[in-house]
Amino acid sequence: MAFRTRVPVRFGDVDHAGIVFYPHFFIYFHEAFEQFFGDANIAYHSLVGERRIGFPTVHIETDFQQPLRYGNSLDIELSVPRIGRRSATFRYTCYRHRDGVRACVAEITCACINMDSFQSFEIPEDLRTLFERFAT
Amino acid sequence: MAFRTRVPVRFGDVDHAGIVFYPHFFIYFHEAFEQFFGDANIAYHSLVGERRIGFPTVHIETDFQQPLRYGNSLDIELSVPRIGRRSATFRYTCYRHRDGVRACVAEITCACINMDSFQSFEIPEDLRTLFERFAT
Amino acid sequence: MAFRTRVPVRFGDVDHAGIVFYPHFFIYFHEAFEQFFGDANIAYHSLVGERRIGFPTVHIETDFQQPLRYGNSLDIELSVPRIGRRSATFRYTCYRHRDGVRACVAEITCACINMDSFQSFEIPEDLRTLFERFAT
């Protein structure tokens, strides 16, 4: 199962070539990531601010297949292909809204860390359960 | 006297209209602001991180006169038209590099605050002296 | 009457001081601006891309009253205090969601331009009608 959300391309997200400047895709993915937690009633800002749990990115693989432009929206499917003890990999499969053309696929591996020590630790049970619901 | 610096327009700074998306001008101004301190051997990150002094923006007036494009650079003149007890106003007069066309003028008023309490306090003497060197 | 929308503070919008880096407010305002048109069934990207009409910012006045943090959302009220022949001023009054504390007020004047010539021209009738619905 995948978590689905939609993110619009915003006016300032394009570059001199008129297409989405690719670093913005990672901002879109993070928005999807935050909504993924929010949808499970876990406010990401509380996770970070109160429980002091963070998920910094340690590895990325991304294929960009189709450029997007201002006026497009991105349909993002978020799933969890790998759940380790102290890290997990999140897959973002992105389609251009309306015509469904695949724009990109990214696999982003995040460590589970304590925000005070910046040391990794075991993914807490409630988060593991959430990730497993979206395992592929 | 004005502090002078140059900032390039970067690839991702433009918008769908092909001109610098105006929020980026404020990022350029902040870069100039950081360099203004750095040039006086005051590392802005130490000011914030160690001395716990911050200058959040409380008021802005800006006139945009000429759009800029990717490939342009911005010559910024930073001066200090008003130095109050707990705040100061910084003026950024910006010219397009090479032809000297004026692109924009901004007056940005910043409070001097303690970064822990977020309360304003009197501008420390060394910073006041710096600001006075660039008073207009 | 004001157009109302809500924009969340995103993870990467804060600065080293832990508060929203103020250039991001202008990005939020532009999102509200785009939604303002969209709500009237005028897709802003078509306005720019097909009708070749743009609204570059020529003047800004902004008061920042309260810093926002990650986890906050911004309730934005957009109204149109001044409608000229070739320009209009849009007011963004922003409240922190939930407690309603006023975070900032911005008046942003935009010229109405032809996107090909970058020359200003008279605001088209349908847009003038839209702006008048939200005049204050």
Place this chain on the structure above:
Amino acid sequence: MAFRTRVPVRFGDVDHAGIVFYPHFFIYFHEAFEQFFGDANIAYHSLVGERRIGFPTVHIETDFQQPLRYGNSLDIELSVPRIGRRSATFRYTCYRHRDGVRACVAEITCACINMDSFQSFEIPEDLRTLFERFAT
């Protein structure tokens, strides 16, 4: 041989966790990429704007090893591990300035495209020669 440049972490580049929000690394890489061309007297904006040649990103692999903070600078080494007919892979090895701790390594594959047709075509000879100077 590698092309070397330095990029400072800017005030607004950090996230709620106080470290560089990772999409900004790709902005840093693009700055290095533009300087890489500029250093060879090829203005990237002319390449795109006049010669109508672009290098959109088609594949990314990145390892993040050490978080960076505001106040840090990034020493970037850019080399070209793979030069194909219509694409090339650029490697960015990044060190934290002063202590030389490795922060991240990214391999970014870009297609060589015509900016009008968005079709790939053979890398022009002068650019191939440049890339070969930095082949690894």
